[in-house]
Amino acid sequence: MEPALLVKNISKVYGRGENRVVAVDSVTLALERRELLLIMGPSGSGKTSLLSMMGCILRPTSGEIYIEGRRVSALSEADLPDVRRHALGFVFQAFNLFSALTAAENIELVLRLKRVDKARSRAIAMDLLARVGLTKRAHLYPADLSGGEKQRTALARALAGDPPIVLADEPTANLDSKTGKEIVGLLKGLAEESGKAVAVVSHDPKVEALAHRIALLEDGRLIA
Amino acid sequence: MLWLALKTLFHEKIRLAITLIGITVSAVLVLVQVAIYLGSMGNATAIIRHTDADLWVTSRNIQTFDFALPFSEEVIDRVRAMREVARAGKILLAYGNLKLPDGGLEQVQMIGYNPDTGLGAPWSMRVGRAVDVKGGNFMILDESAEPRLGRLSIGSNWELDFANKPQSFKLVGLSQGIRSFTTSPIVFMDYNALSAWMADVGWPGQTAFIVAKLRPGADASRVAAALRRVLPDNDVLTREGFIAKSVEYWTIETGLGMAFFLTALLATVIGGSIVGQTIYASTIEHLREFGTLKAIGARNGEIYQIIFSQAVIGAIAGYGLATAIVLSAEGALQRAGVPFYLSPALFGALFVVLLLACLGSAYFSVGKIRTLDPVSVFKG
Incomplete structure (x- = not known):
């Protein structure tokens, strides 16, 4: 069975001539279903560039990206x-x-983008908020939520529409240790219980402890 | 995405209030300016528009109805001689002074018309009939002149002075809504009475306008051209030509129209700028959110929809408030003698102008979205 997400020999080069910077250099990496993959590396090692390319937000300079077997790197800008x-x-x-938007509406927004009708969007949003333990905070605006509640709302939003892949960029960086641990636990639960393919860019040892696999980047290269 | 546009707009209540106040003030200013301009032009052309005539013969080079100069009445024979002319009549115009009960004087515009044909007669009577001026020193005044002239009682006698030859006239009727552009009250009277008076002061056999009604099917422009050839000392204008000439004179040659136009234009620009500025500021403030929208799969077009929807909502709400304000003030303005013309078409046309200004201003924000890199959302 093909991986949920596969990057094949991808590179990202910024600038030209003397200003040329290779952010990601010939990385091949597979993200499987039911897996929490941690992407680690020092600052400037290319983690965010790699995650952006995995998320089809940034186009690779070379290489290929497959999502559930479909070669998405060949798609036009309009299709991404x-x-x-x-x-x-x-x-x-x-x-x-x-x-x-309230916590619930933040989730509904993604569903509305996916053309889900209003009533169903509200029901799904409430269900997702219940999964992250925020039922009672559904009507609050982000300004009235704690950091952990905001990130749990964001996590629920990422799950709206049931995507097979979840990509997280430093999800615990702005949270205290206890809340960070809760978020990592939720991410692992997504992989193990919901069968999602989860990739997390992080420096956080809590993520390292719970990840199924670690991809280590250095100077844009995958070294482990 | 209209949903998100509304949510964002109403979440920032102070910004929304500032936007609405800006658009409303600007729209009120535009509406009032244009309504006063149209009202003034309506007054300037009222008699031309309400006289059942296809052609107007005037002295040479007059620009507008209010500034007519006398010429020989005999010209009417040449007009009547044209095969296409069904009937022709004369209208006199002169300026005199009405002596007020308190001894003061008020300049008035005296219009002499034929009460039998009704050419040049008041078209909207509140008391009496236009024909009542026939056969003597009788006059009709407009009720709007009451604040300036005092109580206008039917049957009261008034002293009118023309070239230091005063005469007494009896008030026999009141018209309504008939004002001159110059704001001088209009005194309607029998053509023969005014003509005799003019003869008495040294202008015998003179008239100010000859108006002609053409036979069905006659081409007014062609007949006017033919008349010009036989009347080299007069101007011959079609009804539409005379209206256009009057409007052009007051609008362009006096600079009045330009003043109204510039104020209305500035108000539109200010309204558009306020919307543009608030939407641009909001876009910059929400740039990360728009980047997030792009990252989670929104297309640029969907984000543009949010921005343009906010501009449209602002324009509709602001213009709606402005419309309510202007309509509620309309009666008071008209009672105060301000020439004011409003119509559904005017409201519609000005809304389109304001809407386009708001959409144009919102377009600057669209440029910001187009170049927004969704990768920016990963920056903490």
């Missing part, structure tokens, strides 16, 4: 939003919740 919308869920370091 559909891939992101249906196959991928994102969790960001700064949560990136919409300040004008």
Whole structure:
């Protein structure tokens, strides 16, 4: 069975001539279902560039990307939003919740993008908030939520529409240790119980302890 | 995405209030300016528009109805001689002074018309009939002149002075909504009475306008051209030509229209700028959110929809408030003698102008979204 996400010999080069910087250098990496993959590396090692390419947000300079067997690196710019919308869920370091929307509405927004009707969107949003333990906070705006609650809302949002792949960028960086542990636990639960393919970029030892596999990057190269 | 646009707009209540106040003030200003301009132009052309005539013969080079100069009445024979002319009539115009009960004087515009044909007669009567001026020193005043002239009682006698030859006129009727552009009250009277008076002051056999009604099927422009050839000392204008000439004179040559136009334009630009500025500021503030939208699969077009929806909502709400304000003030303005013309078409046309200004301003924010790199959302 093919992996949920496969990057094959991908590179990302910024600039030209003397300003040429190789952010990601010939990386091949597979992300399997039911797996929590941790991508680690020092600052500037290319982790975020790699994650952005895995998320079809950044185009690789060379190499190929497959999502559930489909070669998405060959798709046009106009087709990529559909891939992101249906196959991928994102969790960001700064949560990136919409300040004008309540916790529930932040989740509904993703479902509305996927053309799910209003009533069903609300039901799914409430179900997802229940999964992350935020039922009672559903009506609150991000400004009224704690850091951990914001990240749990963001996690619920990433799961809206049931994407097979979840990509998380430093999801515990802005959280205290206890809350960070809860979030990592939820991410692992997504992989093991919900069968998602989860890739996390992090420096956090808590993630390292719970990850099924670790990909170590250095100077854009995969070294382990 | 209209849902997200509304949520964002109403979540930032202070910004929304500032936007709405800006658009409303700007729209009120535009509406009032344009309504006063149209009202003024309506007054300037009212008699031309309400006289049942296809052609107007005037002295040479007059620009507008209010500034007519006398010429020989005999010209009417040449007009009547045209095969296409069904009937022709004369209208007199002169300026005199009405002596007020308190001893003061008020300049008035005297219009002499034929009460039998009704050419040049008041078209909207509140008390009496236009024909009542026939056969003597009788006059009709417009009720709107009451604040300036005092109580206008039917049957009261008034002293009118023309070239230091005062005469007494009896008020026999009241018209309504008939005002001159110059704001001088209009005194309607029998053509013969005014003509005799003019003869008495040294202008015998003079008239100010000859108006002609053409036979069905006659081409007014062609007949006007033919008349110009036989009347080299007069101007011959079609009804539409005279209206256009009057409007052009007041609008362009006096600079009045330009002043109205510039104020209305500035108000539109200010309204558009306020919307543009608030939407741009909001876009910059929510750039990370828009980046997130792109990252989770929204297309640029869907994000543009949010921005343009906010501009449209702002324009509709602001213009709606402005419309309510202007409509509620309309009566008071008209009672105060302000020439004011409003119509559904005017509201519609000005809404389109304001909407386009708001959408144009919102377009600057679209450029910011187009170049927004969704990778930026990964930056903590």
